[in-house]
Amino acid sequence: MQRMPFVPDTWTVDADVVVVGFGAAGVATAVTAYEEGARVVILEKAPEGEEGGNSRVAGQGYLNTSSVDDAALYLTALCGPYTVPAPIAKVWAEEMGDNNAWLRSLGGDPQEHQHQPVGIEFPDLPGAYCVHKFHDGPTYGHSNTWKLFARLVKERLIPIFYETPAKELIQHDIRKEILGVRAQQGGRSIAVKARKAVVLTCGGFENNQEMIRNFLPGLPYCYTSGTPYNEGDGIAMAMSVGADLWHMNNYAGPSMALKVPEIRTTLSMQALHFSKEIPGGMIVVGRDGKRFTDEKYKTRHGKIPVHGRWLPLSTPCPMFLVFDHTLFSSAPLYDKNASHGWTPLIERYDWSEDNSAELAKGWIKRADTLEALAVILGIDPEGLLDTVRGWNRCAQAKHDPDFGRSLMMEPILNKPFYGVELSPSMLNTQGGPRRNEKGQIVRPDGTPIKRLYSAGELGSIYSYLYQGTGNIGECLAFGRISGRNAAAEAPWD
Numbered sequence: 380m381q382r383m384p385f386v387p388d389t390w391t392v393d394a395d396v397v398v399v400g401f402g403a404a405g406v407a408t409a410v411t412a413y414e415e416g417a418r419v420v421i422l423e424k425a426p427e428g429e430e431g432g433n434s435r436v437a438g439q440g441y442l443n444t445s446s447v448d449d450a451a452l453y454l455t456a457l458c459g460p461y462t463v464p465a466p467i468a469k470v471w472a473e474e475m476g477d478n479n480a481w482l483r484s485l486g487g488d489p490q491e492h493q494h495q496p497v498g499i500e501f502p503d504l505p506g507a508y509c510v511h512k513f514h515d516g517p518t519y520g521h522s523n524t525w526k527l528f529a530r531l532v533k534e535r536l537i538p539i540f541y542e543t544p545a546k547e548l549i550q551h552d553i554r555k556e557i558l559g560v561r562a563q564q565g566g567r568s569i570a571v572k573a574r575k576a577v578v579l580t581c582g583g584f585e586n587n588q589e590m591i592r593n594f595l596p597g598l599p600y601c602y603t604s605g606t607p608y609n610e611g612d613g614i615a616m617a618m619s620v621g622a623d624l625w626h627m628n629n630y631a632g633p634s635m636a637l638k639v640p641e642i643r644t645t646l647s648m649q650a651l652h653f654s655k656e657i658p659g660g661m662i663v664v665g666r667d668g669k670r671f672t673d674e675k676y677k678t679r680h681g682k683i684p685v686h687g688r689w690l691p692l693s694t695p696c697p698m699f700l701v702f703d704h705t706l707f708s709s710a711p712l713y714d715k716n717a718s719h720g721w722t723p724l725i726e727r728y729d730w731s732e733d734n735s736a737e738l739a740k741g742w743i744k745r746a747d748t749l750e751a752l753a754v755i756l757g758i759d760p761e762g763l764l765d766t767v768r769g770w771n772r773c774a775q776a777k778h779d780p781d782f783g784r785s786l787m788m789e790p791i792l793n794k795p796f797y798g799v800e801l802s803p804s805m806l807n808t809q810g811g812p813r814r815n816e817k818g819q820i821v822r823p824d825g826t827p828i829k830r831l832y833s834a835g836e837l838g839s840i841y842s843y844l845y846q847g848t849g850n851i852g853e854c855l856a857f858g859r860i861s862g863r864n865a866a867a868e869a870p871w872d
């Protein structure tokens with residue numbers, strides 16, 4: 380065979396299907412391709428122990444819809460004006476109802492969440508009652524579904540190369556098909572041959588501040604409560620070989636959380652959680668000292684209704700949680716026993732019971748007067764004083780005419796006073812390379828880039844509204860689609 384100059388002289392690793400990223404989408408892809416008879420390898424950027432991406436620290440719920448017709452209706456309604464092509468909506472609807480059966484066939488134990496119909500995020504949309512949310516085993520959260528996913532890979536002959544980030548796709552310069560991947564391993568570049576196909580399952584751009592500024596509406600910065608390893612690498616690699624992008628402005632966020640340099644991912648504040656009531660007064664303000672939202676509102680994965688549309692909550696950057704001594708002395712500000720999130724499950728930051736360690740670190744600021752606190756935080760003192768006076772009247776009347784808050788209606792009275800700088804935080808991004816109904820990544824003209832597939836949140840189907848558990852549900856659905864089709868390719872050599 381004539382030597383092709385763009386093909387490496389030697390391949391370090393040889394496989395039929397190369398899966399880039401070991402999260403839920405990587406698992407579904409790898410296991411499916413393996414069961415179809417392909418030799419599969421997984422490249423994973425994180426070191427062993429930190430693999431699993433957002434899938435590992437998610438709430439562990441996945442969607443299994445009950446009716447194909449209703450699922451198609453609901454997805455179409457979720458996309459609203461940001462339509463996705465009918466063929467891809469159709470396969471999503473068909474495949475999403477098979478998640479339980481597939482996992483059960485592999486030894487899984489699907490259990491339905493106990494809080495239906497609350498888990499239906501947009502119950503007024505057509506088809507919404509097809510939503511059924513599941514997790515594996517008797518306990519919700521705490522990585523239990525991920526434990527099943529990881530086991531499915533590890534009990535098969537699927538090598539996982541940890542600390543081996545994919546860097547570049549190797550593309551035939553004339554046929555434009557994808558032949559393999561260049562990856563970094565221990566300071567050297569390795570060439571990984573994909574005789575049939577490469578499947579990108581390496582997540583979104585939650586940790587890429589330049590992509591956040593370019594693609595997410597109105598955000599100068601944002602951090603994540605998920606994995607620190609998703610940096611948009613799959614987007615850059617796919618763009619380099621001619622991929623189109625879609626849904627780049629859609630993301631699951633923002634929430635308001637603490638981000639400190641010492642910890643890679645965000646810490647959520649208990650007082651701001653819609654389901655937690657803690658004694659004490661608190662509000663969130665911008666630099667002008669003004670409130671901008673109902674601090675306890677249960678957003679729909681970050682979106683709030685605005686004049687008949689759903690838009691991401693518009694957060695000042697920075698913003699500040701301001702509270703009194705009653706709240707400070709009531710409970711740890713941070714929920715260290717949370718059932719999901721990278722910080723509690725992987726970083727395991729041990730927040731002090733009385734908040735004293737975090738006060739000493741300077742994460743929490745304290746002052747005897749609100750004016751002094753405002754000066755320390757860099758907030759307009761007049762604005763803050765005015766807002767707190769107004770808030771205290773609202774708390775007394777149990778009525779918030781500006782934002783309609785009804786929870787934790789307590790005044791900020793008991794000194795000293797405290798403040799924490801907050802940042803916008805997200806679960807995950809939804810955008811990435813556009814894919815078709817076969818899971819193939821496509822060019823702007825819609826033609827597929829041969830031997831290149833994707834699954835999961837890297838270019839997910841969700842263009843506008845998001846139904847909780849839809850992401851992992853989609854990882855499973857498109858992981859199977861892309862895994863099947865990748866394994867069915869004829870080898871290029």
Ligand SMILES: Cc1cc2nc3c(=O)[nH]c(=O)nc-3n(C[C@H](O)[C@H](O)[C@H](O)COP(=O)(O)OP(=O)(O)OC[C@H]3O[C@@H](n4cnc5c(N)ncnc54)[C@H](O)[C@@H]3O)c2cc1C
Pocket residue numbers: 399400401402403404405422423424425429430431432433434435436437438439440441442543544545546580581582583604605606608609610612613719720721805806807834835836837847848849850851852854
């Ligand atoms: C706190 C939290 C709670 C959530 N709860 C839910 C929920 O209950 N249900 C739900 O459906 N969704 C939930 N989500 C969203 C969901 O977790 C993700 O969208 C989904 O898990 C993404 O799966 P994935 O396989 O596409 O990516 P990930 O699971 O993020 O996996 C991507 C993997 O690729 C690796 N990687 C990155 N770059 C490279 C590279 N260059 N080379 C090789 N490897 C690379 C990463 O290290 C990672 O292991 C939640 C998210 C968070 C953060």
